[in-house]
Amino acid sequence: MTTKLELLPPRKYALALHTTTPELGLVISNFAEYTRTHVWNLGRDLSSLIHQYLIDLIEPQTWTDLAFIAVAKGPGGFTGSRIGVVTARTLGQQLEIPVFPISTLAAVAWYENSKNPNTQPIIAVEMPAQRAQVFGAIYQMAPDNSGIITLLPDTVFTPKVWQGTLANWHSEYQLIKATSSLAATVTSILELAYLDWRQDKCPHWSEALPYYGQHPVDV
Known part of the structure; x- marks a missing residue:
């Protein structure tokens, strides 16, 4: 059974990012009549294209319409996990909104x-x-x-x-x-963050850290 989620405040939305694989998963939703999500296989271009895809997904909403951000923190690829968390932290800091790091x-x-x-x-x-x-x-x-x-x-x-x-x-x-198509779970990243948000959790952007689990090189 899928959880029925309550509404965000009027004219507010939530954004989630999933970048722990070469795919980019994004979703924006107000948990009512409006949800838009997409997955792109960007490979090595993820770091250079993520910001443009974010801008395209957000419209016609604006950054100030966001109530919180969720991000897949890992485990996953070292570079991809770092890109997603850094992007979410930067947005959270600039917008002064919570950032929820969610396990892949x-x-x-x-x-x-x-x-x-x-x-x-x-x-x-x-x-x-x-x-x-x-x-x-x-x-x-x-x-x-x-x-x-x-x-x-x-x-x-x-x-x-x-x-x-x-x-x-x-x-x-x-x-x-979990072997493939993990970016498709970006909607679950958002839902889990929203469940925490409903419990009055409000993690500061600085608390969002990637989970690597392993060192990127042999030591």
């Missing part, structure tokens, strides 16, 4: 739960990492889909340790392997 893996879990009402309430998410490792996390859907509860935070595992973690988990779960 949490968004995958929420996206799966939203499109499939028969999903297990506990979802494990696995995503390939560098150097033959994996990112893993386990989440539980809150009652009435009012949010998502982190049971095991985003962590880097060797495949063997991750499999052992799942084998010894104390309850039933559904395993989701």
Whole structure:
């Protein structure tokens, strides 16, 4: 079941960015009659094109119409994650509005739960990492889909340790392997941020930090 979200204040909107892969995902919404979202596969051009795509998506709204910003903080590509978080922080600072950093893996879990009402309430998410490792996390859907509860935070595992973690988990779960099209979950990034916003959370832009999980080079 998809969560029914309340309205933002009149003439206010929220914006979300997803840049942890070579794809750029953007969405703007007032959680009522207006939502516009798009995904572009920009590859190495993401850093040079993101600002123009943001401008194009925002219109006919203006920057001052935004109530808050959400951003996928990672895990994901080092450069892409940094670009998204830096862009969100810059906008948050200039507009003096909250910035919600949301886990890429949490968004995958929420996206799966939203499109499939028969999903297990506990979802494990696995995503390939560098150097033959994996990112893993386990989440539980809150009652009435009012949010998502982190049971095991985003962590880097060797495949063997991750499999052992799942084998010894104390309850039933559904395993989701996040391998492609992650930018499409930008709508889930926005929804999770909005659920936090409804709970009067108001994170300062400076609190938004990327989650890399790994060093970008071997050390």
